[in-house]
Amino acid sequence: MIQQDMMQLGKRRSTIRELFEFGRQRKEAVGADKVFDFSLGNPSVPAPQAVEQAIRELLEEKDPVSLHGYTSAQGDAGVRRIIAENLKARYGVPCDPDLIYMTCGAAASLTISLHAVAGEGDEVAVLTPYFPEYRVFVEKAGAKLVEVPCGAGFGLDLEALDRAVTEKTAAVIVNSPNNPTGVVLKPEEISALAALLSEKEAAFGHPVYLISDEPYRELIYGGKRTALPAQVYPDTITCYSYSKALSLPGERIGYIAVSPKARDAGDLYAAVCGAGRALGFVCAPALFQYVAGKCDGVLPDLAAYDENRRLLTEGLREIGYETASPDGAFYLFVKAPDGNAPAFSERAKKYEILLVPGDDFGGPGWARLAYCVKKETIVNALPAFRALYESYGE
Amino acid sequence: MIQQDMMQLGKRRSTIRELFEFGRQRKEAVGADKVFDFSLGNPSVPAPQAVEQAIRELLEEKDPVSLHGYTSAQGDAGVRRIIAENLKARYGVPCDPDLIYMTCGAAASLTISLHAVAGEGDEVAVLTPYFPEYRVFVEKAGAKLVEVPCGAGFGLDLEALDRAVTEKTAAVIVNSPNNPTGVVLKPEEISALAALLSEKEAAFGHPVYLISDEPYRELIYGGKRTALPAQVYPDTITCYSYSKALSLPGERIGYIAVSPKARDAGDLYAAVCGAGRALGFVCAPALFQYVAGKCDGVLPDLAAYDENRRLLTEGLREIGYETASPDGAFYLFVKAPDGNAPAFSERAKKYEILLVPGDDFGGPGWARLAYCVKKETIVNALPAFRALYESYGE
Numbered sequence: 001m002i003q004q005d006m007m008q009l010g011k012r013r014s015t016i017r018e019l020f021e022f023g024r025q026r027k028e029a030v031g032a033d034k035v036f037d038f039s040l041g042n043p044s045v046p047a048p049q050a051v052e053q054a055i056r057e058l059l060e061e062k063d064p065v066s067l068h069g070y071t072s073a074q075g076d077a078g079v080r081r082i083i084a085e086n087l088k089a090r091y092g093v094p095c096d097p098d099l100i101y102m103t104c105g106a107a108a109s110l111t112i113s114l115h116a117v118a119g120e121g122d123e124v125a126v127l128t129p130y131f132p133e134y135r136v137f138v139e140k141a142g143a144k145l146v147e148v149p150c151g152a153g154f155g156l157d158l159e160a161l162d163r164a165v166t167e168k169t170a171a172v173i174v175n176s177p178n179n180p181t182g183v184v185l186k187p188e189e190i191s192a193l194a195a196l197l198s199e200k201e202a203a204f205g206h207p208v209y210l211i212s213d214e215p216y217r218e219l220i221y222g223g224k225r226t227a228l229p230a231q232v233y234p235d236t237i238t239c240y241s242y243s244k245a246l247s248l249p250g251e252r253i254g255y256i257a258v259s260p261k262a263r264d265a266g267d268l269y270a271a272v273c274g275a276g277r278a279l280g281f282v283c284a285p286a287l288f289q290y291v292a293g294k295c296d297g298v299l300p301d302l303a304a305y306d307e308n309r310r311l312l313t314e315g316l317r318e319i320g321y322e323t324a325s326p327d328g329a330f331y332l333f334v335k336a337p338d339g340n341a342p343a344f345s346e347r348a349k350k351y352e353i354l355l356v357p358g359d360d361f362g363g364p365g366w367a368r369l370a371y372c373v374k375k376e377t378i379v380n381a382l383p384a385f386r387a388l389y390e391s392y393g394e
Numbered sequence: 395m396i397q398q399d400m401m402q403l404g405k406r407r408s409t410i411r412e413l414f415e416f417g418r419q420r421k422e423a424v425g426a427d428k429v430f431d432f433s434l435g436n437p438s439v440p441a442p443q444a445v446e447q448a449i450r451e452l453l454e455e456k457d458p459v460s461l462h463g464y465t466s467a468q469g470d471a472g473v474r475r476i477i478a479e480n481l482k483a484r485y486g487v488p489c490d491p492d493l494i495y496m497t498c499g500a501a502a503s504l505t506i507s508l509h510a511v512a513g514e515g516d517e518v519a520v521l522t523p524y525f526p527e528y529r530v531f532v533e534k535a536g537a538k539l540v541e542v543p544c545g546a547g548f549g550l551d552l553e554a555l556d557r558a559v560t561e562k563t564a565a566v567i568v569n570s571p572n573n574p575t576g577v578v579l580k581p582e583e584i585s586a587l588a589a590l591l592s593e594k595e596a597a598f599g600h601p602v603y604l605i606s607d608e609p610y611r612e613l614i615y616g617g618k619r620t621a622l623p624a625q626v627y628p629d630t631i632t633c634y635s636y637s638k639a640l641s642l643p644g645e646r647i648g649y650i651a652v653s654p655k656a657r658d659a660g661d662l663y664a665a666v667c668g669a670g671r672a673l674g675f676v677c678a679p680a681l682f683q684y685v686a687g688k689c690d691g692v693l694p695d696l697a698a699y700d701e702n703r704r705l706l707t708e709g710l711r712e713i714g715y716e717t718a719s720p721d722g723a724f725y726l727f728v729k730a731p732d733g734n735a736p737a738f739s740e741r742a743k744k745y746e747i748l749l750v751p752g753d754d755f756g757g758p759g760w761a762r763l764a765y766c767v768k769k770e771t772i773v774n775a776l777p778a779f780r781a782l783y784e785s786y787g788e
């Protein structure tokens with residue numbers, strides 16, 4: 001008895017993957033340098049040299065039985081201590097190594113957290129626009145996803161959030177820097193969010209967890225300040241992945257940090273461990289746990305992403321495009337000239353430009369450009385973007 | 395709203411993990427060589443040299459962006475081709491690389507397969523004794539686990555299986571070589587099983603999937619023949635992990651192979667892909683996918699396990715213990731002298747022997763010894779086993 005919902009999910013490739021696949025075919029047909037592929041958030045900056053060095057050191061230092069053996073289900077205790085100390089020192093976040101659970105990357109961090117705190121009859125509120133897999137993860141946990149419209153400039157709309165959070169709300173997912181807009185929530189927005197959720201908790205008499213999805217935490221430009229929910233809101237579950245900061249998306253390594261200030265933090269952490277176990281995550285990949293321990297806090301070459309960001313944003317605005325103001329991650333949200341993003345994405349293909357319509361992200365009318373590409377791709381793409389824009393005036 | 399079932403699961407450490415933790419404390423107290431720890435199936439034989447060599451080659455050969463980047467969700471196409479070719483050549487199993495899905499190890503292979511074919515109202519039949527996490531995985535998928543009593547010598551009881559498989563049965567889990575008994579099903583047992591399930595399918599008009607959990611497939615001793623369900627039963631989902639054969643349990647790398655002979659194999663495979671996506675497995679760890687591609691078919695030092703097996707089995711039988719006949723894996727099932735296995739495990743602790751009662755495995759009255767230990771551990775443990783046995787006569 002094949003489960004129909006799972007089968008449909010397996011057959012319906014995500015829009016992003018579809019575009020990526022189309023791009024692969026075009027590159028074979030016309031040459032890789034002729035296709036301007038902004039579809040996938042696969043870091044283009046190589047993993048920092050520290051990663052390779054860490055792998056080589058580990059092969060020397062550790063005997064293979066302990067290097068490749070099981071760690072405890074929560075993750076290696078030494079690695080968890082390093083992570084907790086760094087989180088405290090760097091961001092002033094309350095943190096306890098015994099409330100950290102190492103995971104197989106951001107998606108695992110999210111599914112495990114959701115299965116720990118949400119089930120049938122619950123709602124999970126998500127600030128739009130948002131990474132479309134959130135819906136898949138929330139629904140698999142048995143809960144209902146509730147979209148919260150965003151405010152001006154893709155910031156927080158506090159009134160919309162106030163309306164969206166009800167007695168049924170088990171959790172709110174926040175993602176700053178944001179995929180797909182690149183927008184970073186301001187410290188005052190995070191504080192206002194925390195104050196609102198605290199009020200809701202008091203009114204409902206039950207926790208409303210804030211699940212903070214932070215894979216882009218370190219990718220912030222222009223001296224913008226990083227504000228993290230765990231700094232100000234007790235019932236926070238921080239979901240992290242090393243994929244973007246260390247350019248390791250294929251290695252599936254990240255963690256969940258339950259705030260020690262959370263109500264019943266021990267029970268909440270136990271539920272995280274239980275969900276990890278029930279979903280089939282025995283422990284996070286061992287070698288890359290140790291690599292994370294050695295490289296936690298190492299940053300990628302932000303200068304390259306920052307230059308891409310400026311080139312693309314300025315180039316597109318000069319042509320006439322309207323864009324969001326991306327202060328983080330490596331995504332730029334661009335408005336479709338006539339407001340129809342799927343048609344914009346289709347039309348762009350004729351100019352060998354691949355961009356993802358924002359409709360699946362809960363951001364209709366806009367399209368996502370992932371600028372984690374080579375600089376030349378952007379330089380060479382700008383004339384094509386101009387031709388694309390001008391085609392709307394014809 | 396902390397999910398109570400997940401919290402209970404997180405708090406209730408498995409009996410095996412409890413014992414392992416107790417052992418760690420005893421080793422600190424009295425010295426590692428004074429504790430005879432047979433609790434955990436953590437391979438003691440180091441990963442074959444080929445594994446380290448493969449990692450070093452990959453660091454040289456591949457640029458970091460592609461080495462650590464996302465693979466397709468199903469896994470690297472080249473690696474899947476190698477696996478399919480080896481499965482066909484080595485075991486005569488029908489196989490298609492486009493029906494292979496790389497996973498984060500055996501547990502992930504099982505949860506993904508179960509969520510693909512079973513849900514609310516379904517039953518999953520499991521031959522006893524069985525790895526206790528099967529229950530956790532089956533119940534998380536929403537289905538009911540039905541225990542099928544085993545036959546003589548922990549073999550197949552065809553009549554018991556006949557009674558257990560009903561219209562509600564979505565799948566049967568088979569695990570040969572078996573954890574916890576080490577028993578290997580004979581080719582004629584696999585054939586009888588296949589014939590029975592084919593009859594059931596015809597009678598019910600729907601597939602009854604055979605989920606074959608094969609992490610110990612290569613660990614077979616004494617020239618026994620390997621018989622695999624996929625050789626004879628079309629609706630087979632093979633779940634594999636490299637943990638045991640390559641001594642990599644911490645790295646979480648394995649695969650699911652859907653038989654090309656399965657009814658609606660494409661739909662079944664899509665459901666596997668969908669379940670993997672919904673549970674938060676984006677792709678299997680990239681570096682170890684490529685390691686698996688390079689090392690698929692490399693065997694561990696079976697001679698060391700085989701010597702342990704003989705030493706322990708002969709030593710215990712000479713003392714007077716009754717044991718199963720272990721032809722595979724690295725587990726020996728031993729009968730509690732008075733038939734009370736939890737009390738046997740407790741009493742053994744006084745002799746610094748750690749063994750897991752079989753009750754959680756659906757094998758009450760027996761205890762599991764994991765003999766993936768150093769040879770000296772067995773040699774030094776035998777006098778303690780004798781004292782333990784004699785304590786029952788006092």
